[in-house]
Amino acid sequence: MQPGDQVTFKARVARYEKGHFEHRQRDYHLTRPTQVRCLTIKQPRAQLPINDKNALIGYIMLQNRDFYLANHRPVDDWYLSQYRNWQKHVCGN
Secondary structure, three states: OOOOOOEEEEEEEEEEEEOOHHHOEEEEEEEEEEEEEEOOOOOOOOOOOOOOHHHHHHHHHHHOHHHHHHOOOOOOHHHHHHHHHHHHHHHOO
């Protein structure tokens, strides 16, 4: 998903109570979404390494590198290399 994408789906409406014991209110939320589809695809999307766990972790680290570094989280070069190897193998880049 990208910012601005619109989706369509079917879901069940479920009722629940929120708030503290003496001030409970009945409210509703959506549950069990099915048939989820993206309505707006603005550009062709790159493939993701969904069948290769290590390459997927490398992709996530690469996409969120600035966040990881700003929050003192490790960016592991081994995972990044796994993603780059997957990219070379699948995409020929």
